[in-house]
Amino acid sequence: MSDFLKVKDLEVIYTQAGRTVHAVNGVSLEVRKGHTLGLVGETGAGKTTIAKAILRILPDPPAKIKRGEILLDGEDLLKKPESEMLQVRGGKIAMIFQDPMTALNPLMTVGDQILEVLTLHNDYDIKTGMKKAGEMLETVGIPAERYGEYPHQFSGGMKQRVVIAMALACNPELLLADEPTTALDVTIQAQVLDLINELKEKFQTSMILITHDLGVIAQTCENVAVIYAGSIVESGTREDIFDHPTHPYTIGLFESLPNMTAEGEKLKPIAGMPPDPTDLPEGCAFAPRCPYATEECRRRKPEMKELSPGHLCACFNRNEPGTLKGGA
């Protein structure tokens, strides 16, 4: 089956005060119909930038999509005129944002904010639209009577529910969920995640779930891509990544996780810091922190290699799927 969304060799830079931030450097991704791709990586790895690039809502300036293709059902979104993109945004592709506290307009009632997206993509009259918006609120577990309330009258978790209602209002074929639970209390996180999954099943939506939390990935994703400093370093099915993590960075991620390490063993946070995106190393971006780094790693950037069908890894030194223990 062909991939529903295919991102090919995407490069995005930000230009700021004469300096160039290399936020996304040749990223390729695939999402299948009805599937969820987990995109995992540290803060600043370029995850949000990828999602915004897909919707073409990056602020320009400072952001610029340098090259790449974003194929949705075979059509390159980057080549579409803006007027057609308006139909795609909120209609075919919707996004859930990282911070529900600021994602809603404080001066508009939550109902009206859902109504806005509904009327943009449907021919509803106001009355039908309001009824639909009320139904969407109910769908995410908020009584429709709260239609006329303002964002400040809702808690963080409730606001995120409103954002989810907004994103799913027009039955998008692809949902970009950008750390949908990061800003929420731990107790609420699970609820919101369950809600997203449930609705995704119900509406048969494909999804890119962005997170830095491997636990979240384990619960929800069929496929996983690990991103480091704007490049995908390893991708595959959930089993590939969780049972056979291969790239030293992926292994590092697992070892720095409390519940993934055997009892009694010490946590091993990855030594060092992610590289400065304005001044990326010439070779592999992870080389400065990598225990296996060789001279070649510092000189040349490794390509993605297929280790087993569908399991790709960008590392010179690791040529077959790893095993979790010991990482070899």
Add this chain to the structure above:
Amino acid sequence: MSRYILKRILGMIVILWCAGLVIFTLTYLVPGDPASLLLGKEASQETIEIKRHVMGLDKSFLGQLGSYMYNTFVRLDFGESWVFSSSVISELGVRLPRTLIVGLAAMVLNVVFGTLLGIFAGTHEGRWQDSLVMIIAMVFVSAPDFFVALLMILLFSLKLNWLPAYGIDSWKCYVMPILASSFGGIAINARQARSSMLEVIRADFVTTARSKGQKEGIIVRKHMLPNAMMPIITGVGGGLAGVIAGSPVIETVFSIPGVGAYLLSGVNQHDYPVVRACVIFFALFASIAVLIMDLCYAFLDPRIKAQYSKGKKVK
């Protein structure tokens, strides 16, 4: 909400009361005996004493203060001008419209042009349009009112002979005073509007609106402007008070017999009832302006409204 308004009005009364107390004390402490200044050097000691008694200056400080506060705030009687022996309040009544015409018109210019320029600059951030507006704003902010006024007189009255340099005989007389007193405010409003516009342009909810497929023009109108207007509105009240407070200067330069000029003549001639009444008027005006703006703010922003409406707790 009505509770809040009531509270604010009570607060306003207290502020006026304090203004009265302060201005009375200050004028009392000014060196020189108003009675002898009024009568001139030739007056005999006896006449001066009689005058002092008539003016109530022979009473103790507290006695004078007491009767001043009683007359002003209980009987609402501002007394008579010492120099002209005319009722201060009726003189204020005649002069007030002139000051208000200039003040309110300047305010409208401030808000309209300041906001438009600021939004224009904000939406062109970093480009030459932005720099141009900000440079003009900086010049306007730094140039004193009276200086701008004098330059305008030189240009429009003396050189081009388009507008009268002084007086209130026709509407033309008001053009320069209004313009001269609005420049500073336009600049301040433009800077305020620009910075709140910039804040809003980068706001997450604007990205949200984009992600819904909303058109850019509607995003500006529906999402950016209302949010950017909030801080601008707060500035309007203070700006209005500022325009009125600047009236002594503008009214002197253009010889407009308004409240500001009245205040200044009162100060120059030690005519304290006039000074006190004008100051109370300014304080009253400023508090009303700020109150109205706060109410607008509360009315437009659901978050503020929620704070003010009693009994309805924020959920």
